[in-house]
Amino acid sequence: MTQSILHWISESITRKIGGLSTLLLSFIFVVIVYSIVKLTQIGAEMREVAEIDIPLTEVIAEIEVLQLQKHILFEKLRLGRDAQLAAAVIKPQLAAFMDHGVQLSRQVEKAEQLIHRGLSTAQIAEEVAEHKRVLSAIEHFQILRQEYLQKAGELFNKPEAETAAANWLRLETLDEQLDSLAERLLLDIEALTEDIAKNAERHEQEFFIVNTSLGVSAFLIGIYVTWYIIRSFRRRLGYIQTQIARLNQSLAPAPKEPGEDEPQRGQDELSELARDVQQVVERFSSEMVNRHEMEKQLIQLATTDKLTGAFNRHKWEDCLAMELEYGRRGVPVHLLMLDLDHFKAINDNHGHDVGDQVLQQAVKLLKEHVRQSDSLFRLGGEEFALLFRQHDSQDVLAIAEKIRLLFETDKVPGLPYFTASLGLTRFLPQDDRESFIKRADQALYRSKQDGRNRVTVL
Numbered sequence: 001m002t003q004s005i006l007h008w009i010s011e012s013i014t015r016k017i018g019g020l021s022t023l024l025l026s027f028i029f030v031v032i033v034y035s036i037v038k039l040t041q042i043g044a045e046m047r048e049v050a051e052i053d054i055p056l057t058e059v060i061a062e063i064e065v066l067q068l069q070k071h072i073l074f075e076k077l078r079l080g081r082d083a084q085l086a087a088a089v090i091k092p093q094l095a096a097f098m099d100h101g102v103q104l105s106r107q108v109e110k111a112e113q114l115i116h117r118g119l120s121t122a123q124i125a126e127e128v129a130e131h132k133r134v135l136s137a138i139e140h141f142q143i144l145r146q147e148y149l150q151k152a153g154e155l156f157n158k159p160e161a162e163t164a165a166a167n168w169l170r171l172e173t174l175d176e177q178l179d180s181l182a183e184r185l186l187l188d189i190e191a192l193t194e195d196i197a198k199n200a201e202r203h204e205q206e207f208f209i210v211n212t213s214l215g216v217s218a219f220l221i222g223i224y225v226t227w228y229i230i231r232s233f234r235r236r237l238g239y240i241q242t243q244i245a246r247l248n249q250s251l252a253p254a255p256k257e258p259g260e261d262e263p264q265r266g267q268d269e270l271s272e273l274a275r276d277v278q279q280v281v282e283r284f285s286s287e288m289v290n291r292h293e294m295e296k297q298l299i300q301l302a303t304t305d306k307l308t309g310a311f312n313r314h315k316w317e318d319c320l321a322m323e324l325e326y327g328r329r330g331v332p333v334h335l336l337m338l339d340l341d342h343f344k345a346i347n348d349n350h351g352h353d354v355g356d357q358v359l360q361q362a363v364k365l366l367k368e369h370v371r372q373s374d375s376l377f378r379l380g381g382e383e384f385a386l387l388f389r390q391h392d393s394q395d396v397l398a399i400a401e402k403i404r405l406l407f408e409t410d411k412v413p414g415l416p417y418f419t420a421s422l423g424l425t426r427f428l429p430q431d432d433r434e435s436f437i438k439r440a441d442q443a444l445y446r447s448k449q450d451g452r453n454r455v456t457v458l
């Protein structure tokens with residue numbers, strides 16, 4: 001699975017960059033999600049600290065002070081009782097003690113309400129069981145305090161009653177119980193608030209460490225991704241540029257247009273590469289045009305007679321083979337052989353150059369009066385051949401006659417009068433190359449025999 005993913009990614013640079021960017025973005029996404037979760041958690045803890053623990057700590061401090069005051073008041077009561085002070089003296093002390101008890105109860109209630117509210121609004125998210133245990137301890141404390149205050153009240157109202165001694169004893173026992181209970185309770189609450197504060201602090205530190213390391217990792221990954229992308233591009237661009245430079249050198253130097261400046265350097269590697277590629281493409285296209293032109297010229301040289309511009313013998317062989325193929329398939333194919341009359345005499349009387357001009361004039365006349373598709377060949381000396389495809393025999397005969405007449409009546413200043421003898425034949429089903437040519441030759445020979453300047457059909 002991992003292998004195939006890596007293979008898929010390495011297949012294109014877009015995928016590589018996309019893959020690395022996705023990795024980086026995923027990492028940053030994880031960092032953001034982690035930060036949000038942690039910050040929410042720390043926020044909740046801070047709220048708990050601010051709204052529950054700090055007020056709770058204040059209440060505890062208050063209770064501690066009240067407890068101390070209670071000790072003093074209780075001691076005063078004890079001393080008064082031991083000294084058997086008059087009821088009038090003890091009563092105000094008892095009143096102060098009772099009043100103090102009410103204050104203490106209020107503070108304990110306050111603590112109870114704070115924990116209650118924290119639990120019911122889920123503000124207290126940690127050590128819930130501990131908080132609940134503290135709550136039930138507070139309830140127990142309050143019950144004892146109720147009894148405690150009741151006994152104190154009885155003593156206050158009936159200091160001389162028979163039950164006063166027993167009440168006093170009970171009050172003392174309750175006082176001890178309440179003291180130890182209050183002490184435990186305060187310690188428990190203190191421990192809870194301390195734990196929560198410590199937890200919040202620990203989470204803050206964790207958040208700082210983890211977020212810093214994640215941030216540093218994201219930064220390093222970002223640097224690596226950037227470095228990797230730049231390196232990949234530079235390597236590939238460098239390679240392509242080298243190849244293009246080599247290709248440029250291997251091509252013939254491009255002809256420089258007058259006033260043409262050196263190509264401007266690109267603004268960056270990519271624009272430089274684009275400029276190099278453009279140059280190579282231009283060189284290639286001009287090279288292709290030249291090559292095409294050269295090929296055309298070579299083909300023309302290889303297939304055309306230099307003097308007259310008619311097709312040469314080489315082309316004749318190719319075209320004849322093709323026309324014979326058509327003939328074998330039943331397409332009407334005609335061959336017209338043409339030979340200038342007494343050409344030797346023209347050469348002898350007017351010179352070789354004039355003879356050449358006569359040959360050129362003959363080809364000019366032929367080209368003007370036959371279709372492009374009807375190929376004209378110079379087979380040698382003053383002998384020419386014309387191949388006609390898809391013509392009626394009568395039409396070809398008419399063309400041959402027209403050519404003969406053209407030559408006969410053609411008058412060009414500076415050129416002697418000249419005529420031509422023509423032999424015409426049609427490809428027959430039983431024909432092969434030799435028999436077909438031979439019959440045309442025979443027809444031409446017959447025209448010569450019969451006095452020249454005529455057309456013979458065989």
Ligand SMILES: Nc1nc2c(ncn2[C@@H]2O[C@H](COP(=O)(O)OP(=O)(O)OP(=O)(O)O)[C@@H](O)[C@H]2O)c(=O)[nH]1
Pocket residue numbers: 307339340341342343344345347351352353354355356359380381382448
């Ligand atoms: N000027 C010129 N003469 C050529 C060329 N090729 C061949 N010849 C001449 O053409 C002449 C052909 O003469 P012959 O074969 O005797 O034929 P002819 O004189 O036309 O006589 P008939 O064909 O019987 O009418 C020769 O003298 C060749 O030297 C050429 O390219 N230019």
